[in-house]
Amino acid sequence: MNSVETLEPILSAHPFFHDLDPHYLSIIVGCARNVRFRTGDFLFRSGEEATQFFLIRAGRVALEVSAPGRPPLIIQTVGEGEILGFSWLIPPYCTVFDARAVEATRAIALDGTCLRAKCEADHSVGYELLKRVAQIMQERLQQTRLQLLDVYGQRT
Amino acid sequence: MLAAVPNPLAVQPRRIRRVVQETHDAFTLELDAHDGGHAFKPGQFNMLYVFGVGEVPISVSGDPAQPRTIVHTTREVGTVTRAMRALRKGAALGVRGPYGQPWPLERAIGRDVVLVAGGIGLAPLRPVLYDIVAHRRDFGNVVLLYGARSPEDILFRRELERWRALHAVDVSVTVDRAAGAWPGHVGVVPSLIARAPFDPPNAVALVCGPEVMMRFSADGLRKRGVRADAIFVAMERNMKCAVGLCGHCQFGPFFVCKDGSVFPYERVQRLLDGREI
Secondary structure, three states: OOOOOOOHHHHHHOHHHOOOOHHHHHHHHHHEEEEEEOOOOEEEOOOOEOOEEEEEEEOEEEEEEOOOOOOOEEEEEEEOOOEEOOHHHOOOOEOOOEEEEOOOEEEEEEEHHHHHHHHHHOHHHHHHHHHHHHHHHHHHHHHHHHHHHOOOOOOO | OOOOOOOOOOOEEEEEEEEEEOOOOEEEEEEEOOOOOOOOOOOOEEEEEEOOOEEEEEEEOOOOOOOOEEEEEEEOOOHHHHHHHHOOOOOEEEEEEEEOEOOOHHHHOOOEEEEEEEHHHHHHHHHHHHHHHHOHHHOOOEEEEEEEOOHHHOOOHHHHHHHHHOOOOEEEEEEOOEEOOOOOEEOOHHHHHHHOOOOHHHEEEEEEOOHHHHHHHHHHHHHHOOOHHHEEEEOOOOOOOOOOOOOOOEEOOEEHHHHOEEEEHHHHHHHHHOOOO
């Protein structure tokens, strides 16, 4: 008999799903698939429909913004143990930045449409997921504010 | 008969042996101290006097095992440091010191060491790294988390590479902003703390950089599980006498020159969180 390995052990080992109730995990895993990107590949581009978010398992991805006549500016990188993508959760479900692999990257992609449907069907799953996403959003907001302070710049 | 007490305010002229431009605004001066040496402990600073211009406190950034060369790394940020940058090999600079409390390296023996540096804050931590690399077996995991403004502002690139290649120090570098060609990490230095390879309850953390960065780094270290009494920070204030007499560097109940510039985080946390001190 062939055995099929599920992604549950990989999901539960990722810090984003640390200590998640196995029941919730079994619901979420149906939206997950394994993905790989080579250096230079785009995980998504600005303005696209945001169909998924990623749990990064290895490698590094740069979030970039482009302006005419200038090279793309990297505003943040995310790597092993971090997540990438919030736009799948918030209408109009449209990506805001380019996400480019700056190293060979392995990740779990979670289908946003599938997850939203499961969150609507079972609000306790949705609440658990939102608490985790909100915590990361808060951390990134704080980090962005600190970046804006330009603490290493010349004082004027 | 009483022995003569050296005058702590006496300035000694030292010749510049070498000037190294580290980045567009940061430079290193190597001063000749072959005539008797200039012993210091990592974290201590000297008062450097540009004759006819003024005197500023600058941390020693050299190797404590090489006391016959006095090394300082700083940025051009004011009248004195701009004049200092204009000096050439062979020019004289007045030096007095070393002053201040050193990093408590004895507390780190047998434990993991986390060095968190921001911008020019890497310079006062470099002597710690020299010392650790020279006595590597005395310590557990050694992690350097270093944040710079941009890839062009990264200090001591060659040494960072060397320590990384020797597997002596786990070096992670991040920048606040970068263009597309940069393959490294982008984000603030506290964002590196969550996944750095050290054992929090068994770690000693030494943090040096702008005050806001130190505050957020200390928060990140505490969140990770580092004990508050195992976190040390280096403060910077306008020091004049450097021996705790003039009061220019008063920081709450402390004189940074004499009680610091390295402080246990617990002693200054309340002051760091305050709006204005």
